[in-house]
Amino acid sequence: MGYTIAQKIIKNHLVCGEMKVGEEIGIRIDQTLTQDATGTMAYLQLEAMEIDRVKTELSVAYIDHNTLQSGFENADDHRYIQTVAKKHGIRFSRPGNGICHQVHLERFGIPGKTLIGSDSHTPTAGGIGMLGMGAGGLDVAVAMGGGTYYITMPKIIKVELTGKLSDYVSAKDIILEVLRILGVKGGVGAIIEYSGEGVKTLSVPQRATITNMGAELGATSSIFPSDEATHAFLKAQGRECDFSPLAPDADAVYDESYTVDLSLLKPLAACPHSPDNIKSVSELAGKRIDQVCIGSCTNSSLSDMLTVAAILKGKTVHPDVSLSISPGSKQVYTMMAKCGALADIIAAGARVLECACGPCIGMGFSPKSGGVSLRTFNRNFLARSGTADASVYLVSPEVAAASAITGVFTDPTSLGKAPVIDMPQEFTINDNLVELPASIDEAAEVTVERGPNIKPIPKGVSPAEDLSCEIILKVSDNITTDHIMPAGAKILPYRSNVPKLSEFCFTVCDKDFPERAKAKGGGIVLGGQNYGQGSSREHAALVPLYLGVKAVIAKSFARIHMANLINFGIAPITLKNESDYDKISEGEMIRIDGYRSAIEGSDEAYLTIEKTGERIPLVLSYSERQRKILLAGGTLNYTKNCK
Ligand code: MIC
Ligand code: SF4
Numbered sequence: 001m002g003y004t005i006a007q008k009i010i011k012n013h014l015v016c017g018e019m020k021v022g023e024e025i026g027i028r029i030d031q032t033l034t035q036d037a038t039g040t041m042a043y044l045q046l047e048a049m050e051i052d053r054v055k056t057e058l059s060v061a062y063i064d065h066n067t068l069q070s071g072f073e074n075a076d077d078h079r080y081i082q083t084v085a086k087k088h089g090i091r092f093s094r095p096g097n098g099i100c101h102q103v104h105l106e107r108f109g110i111p112g113k114t115l116i117g118s119d120s121h122t123p124t125a126g127g128i129g130m131l132g133m134g135a136g137g138l139d140v141a142v143a144m145g146g147g148t149y150y151i152t153m154p155k156i157i158k159v160e161l162t163g164k165l166s167d168y169v170s171a172k173d174i175i176l177e178v179l180r181i182l183g184v185k186g187g188v189g190a191i192i193e194y195s196g197e198g199v200k201t202l203s204v205p206q207r208a209t210i211t212n213m214g215a216e217l218g219a220t221s222s223i224f225p226s227d228e229a230t231h232a233f234l235k236a237q238g239r240e241c242d243f244s245p246l247a248p249d250a251d252a253v254y255d256e257s258y259t260v261d262l263s264l265l266k267p268l269a270a271c272p273h274s275p276d277n278i279k280s281v282s283e284l285a286g287k288r289i290d291q292v293c294i295g296s297c298t299n300s301s302l303s304d305m306l307t308v309a310a311i312l313k314g315k316t317v318h319p320d321v322s323l324s325i326s327p328g329s330k331q332v333y334t335m336m337a338k339c340g341a342l343a344d345i346i347a348a349g350a351r352v353l354e355c356a357c358g359p360c361i362g363m364g365f366s367p368k369s370g371g372v373s374l375r376t377f378n379r380n381f382l383a384r385s386g387t388a389d390a391s392v393y394l395v396s397p398e399v400a401a402a403s404a405i406t407g408v409f410t411d412p413t414s415l416g417k418a419p420v421i422d423m424p425q426e427f428t429i430n431d432n433l434v435e436l437p438a439s440i441d442e443a444a445e446v447t448v449e450r451g452p453n454i455k456p457i458p459k460g461v462s463p464a465e466d467l468s469c470e471i472i473l474k475v476s477d478n479i480t481t482d483h484i485m486p487a488g489a490k491i492l493p494y495r496s497n498v499p500k501l502s503e504f505c506f507t508v509c510d511k512d513f514p515e516r517a518k519a520k521g522g523g524i525v526l527g528g529q530n531y532g533q534g535s536s537r538e539h540a541a542l543v544p545l546y547l548g549v550k551a552v553i554a555k556s557f558a559r560i561h562m563a564n565l566i567n568f569g570i571a572p573i574t575l576k577n578e579s580d581y582d583k584i585s586e587g588e589m590i591r592i593d594g595y596r597s598a599i600e601g602s603d604e605a606y607l608t609i610e611k612t613g614e615r616i617p618l619v620l621s622y623s624e625r626q627r628k629i630l631l632a633g634g635t636l637n638y639t640k641n642c643k
Contacts, residue, residue: 002249003243004156006191006223009246013114016107021155021255022189023621026148030113031058035100037065037361038118038537040077040496042137043084044457046144047448048551048636053440054089055146060434061085062093062100066492067356068363073493076451082435082495087446090144097433098329098355101125101297105208106331107431110242111120111226116143120215120536120560121297121378127208127232129226129246131191134147134215135572136538136564138635139284150625151561152221154191156256157182161198163263167418171206171305171374172299172396175213176258177269179280185530187219188559190255194224195248198262203232203423205301212298213378216275218533218558238429257493267411269374270394273382274478281399284409290371292323292404293395295353296360299376300328302335302399303421309410310419311342311401311487312348318407324365326353334428350404362386362488374409376400381482381534383508454496459545460634462571467552467595470523472516474586475509477528481561484532484540495539498546505543507623514547523546526584529554532561533574541568551592553580554619564628569634571599576617583616584609592618599630 003011010027017025032054034042046054061081066074079094085092087267097103100117109115111129115122118137125132143149159178159385163172178192191254192214193527194207202210207224214222226246229311234243243533267281269507294300294308305327327333333355336342338421346352359365360377366386367373373385373392380392395403402412412418424552438446475483476527486504494500506513517523525544532540541564544552551571555578564573576583584590592598598605598620606615632638 001253002251004193004248004252005040005195005246006128006131006156009112009114013371017153019153021153022151023153024625026150027114027151028504029056029116029143029149031063031108031115032056032143033060033100033104033115033117033122034137035119036063036081036164037492037495038075038137039081040206040579041457041538042118042140043081045138045636046088046141049145051141051145051289051637053443054144056144056390058285059090059144060093060108062098063095063104064356065361065363066495067095067354068489070489071493072451073453076453077110079449080451080454083446083448085116086435086438087443087448092435092437094433095356096330096354097133098331099297099300099357101212102300102328102332103607105204106237106427110199111244111246114151114359116140118536120534123219123221124208124297125203125213125222125316126211126214126223127225129230131221131223131346133221133561134536136560136566136567138538139563150480151220152189154189157187157190157192158254159194160196160257160259161194161262162196162259163261165197165262165265168398168412169267170396170398170416171202171209172289173265173268174260174262175210176278178271179213179216179270179276180215180268184216184533185276186216187214188530190219192217192219192222193248199224200229201225201262203229204560205303209298213275216378218530219398220268220559232423236423236427241527250549252283266608267396267399269399270279270380272391272393273380275296275379275394279499281395281409281411284410286410287405289321289374291373292321292400293359293365293373293377294324295326295328295358295374296376296377297328299397300326302332303423305332305336306341306421308397309336309344309400309403310421311398312405313344314348315348315405316545317349317404320407321404323350323404324353325350325358326358327355327491329355330428330433338428351626361492364414364489364490374400374403379534380481380548383486405426432496447544453595455499458498458542459487460545460637462631462633463571463596463599464530465594465596467550467592469590470520471526471584471588471590472520472523473506473510473513474526474584475528478533479527480532480534481532481537481540485537485543487529498542500540502546504547505547517547517549520551524590525549527552527554528581528582529556531557533558536560538564538567541565541570566629567635569630571620571630574621575617576619580616583614599627621627
């Protein structure tokens with residue numbers, strides 16, 4: 001039996017375990033990336049593990065999220081990351097160089113290699129045939145130290161692309177269609193592999209738009225073959241030597257398959273507040289809008305920007321609309337400036353921002369009260385924009401630009417012939433904002449600079465035999481990490497300060513949660529399906545830990561968040577029968593007798609509701625490695641005990 005692309009890469013990197021779907025496997029990681037909102041924690045943990053020098057082929061620390069410096073905190077964190085990177089052998093991508101995933105694709109991604117990043121959109125690298133996965137900062141720190149990365153062997157879902165996109169229909173519409181078919185839970189436990197004749201019609205940046213938003217399917221990763229288009233992209237980036245072809249074997253077997261006919265696709269939009277709430281733009285046509293934001297790691301490539309510029313050229317942004325544009329990287333920004341596209345965008349009245357995450361993570365540009373915002377981004381979770389009652393729609397750059405001019409949802413296919421944007425033969429290459437680390441000899445001389453905002457990481461505790469506590473919060477299905485630990489300009493500066501961050505924990509769902517959790521000395525959180533979907537931020541585990549959360553019981557968990565909970569010694573426990581969710585109320589006292597023993601060896605335990613005595617079966621299904629980590633009270637304690 002032959003292998004798929006992802007299976008080939010996994011096989012070449014397999015350290016332990018069997019490649020059987022659902023089994024835990026360990027793989028070797030070639031490259032890592034971090035960004036600044038998760039990076040400080042990752043590097044604090046690297047230091048705590050006493051790793052002097054990274055052992056990966058390449059590790060890069062990017063500054064792209066916390067670029068709004070309205071106080072000293074973000075600037076302090078940037079300096080910490082810069083100095084710690086220099087000392088430990090990590091390249092440092094300075095603020096202004098661009099969004100981690102865009103820059104990594106342009107300058108560092110290599111087909112056939114493995115990459116983990118402390119950011120859920122690391123699978124963007126799948127656009128170049130690289131196996132990229134999002135992970136918690138602690139897992140990235142372990143990989144930087146040469147340690148194995150553990151995942152559950154995923155099933156492989158094939159998405160066959162046929163035909164060719166019509167004018168004004170774009171890569172964004174392909175992934176929105178896949179989200180319509182599979183939903184935000186549809187990729188859990190899977191890698192999505194794209195194949196078929198339609199693949200050849202897509203450039204690497206278009207492919208990267210699709211693999212980027214595979215994160216919204218809950219997928220472990222998404223990947224495209226490495227072919228002539230990959231070769232052309234790498235050659236244009238002056239990196240032809242990094243190319244190698246990669247295709248599935250003819251007799252590769254897939255666990256599921258779907259077909260998308262590109263020629264039948266129409267412009268789509270993900271409606272509030274979920275990336276899988278899909279409608280066609282023509283259904284929404286005429287609806288008034290207040291804001292348009294173009295950019296993010298999903299849609300900020302040069303071709304995206306040139307397309308937008310061509311649509312805006314000679315026009316003026318509608319008076320009721322505020323349009324922001326954030327190019328994805330310094331390379332994109334420079335090339336837009338050189339060819340005059342930037343001038344067309346400025347002339348049309350766009351507010352051009354620096355090349356960073358910006359509005360995507362709520363770093364400015366929050367919409368007005370009750371506003372309608374069209375964004376080319378990948379997430380429209382409740383309150384993520386910074387305005388709790390805003391309605392955010394996710395669309396392609398074509399829809400965004402056309403609507404910015406008219407002031408209403410506009411189907412760009414009504415605009416006639418689309419501009420033809422070819423990928424350049426040569427990109428402008430200037431890596432002067434990527435700082436190289438100190439040599440091994442010089443590293444001792446580098447002093448790591450720590451600002452006063454950097455506070456110690458809370459420590460997990462080894463579980464007691466019996467657990468008795470209160471259900472301090474009950475939440476519904478598809479709770480995102482943005483619900484658990486919101487982001488945005490006001491909160492992100494505290495990513496290195498867990499005590500301060502705790503004041504915002506779960507406040508999107510219940511503004512009294514932090515106070516209550518503290519007053520009660522912690523307890524258990526009860527969740528629905530797909531608990532913890534979205535970002536890789538380990539703060540969504542660390543902060544509840546700080547507030548005394550001992551365990552999370554849910555119908556099911558998202559992959560990265562589940563790994564993060566285990567890393568910090570919070571047991572993710574599944575309800576054996578989903579319907580039991582309705583039997584447990586917030587504020588109820590519960591007991592789990594033999595809790596520690598269940599973590600240690602058996603897969604089952606019972607939750608007893610103190611008031612009624614009703615017993616509810618729970619599943620504690622972990623690998624041997626995960627059991628040891630939970631018993632030690634988290635990975636840091638576990639690795640220390642092993643020394
Ligand atoms: C996001 O898009 O939600 C983020 C911000 O990039 C996160 C990381 C973070 O919370 O810092 C992600 O996707 O992992
Ligand atoms: Fe940045 Fe937004 Fe991409 Fe996250 S999704 S990495 S915040 S651009």
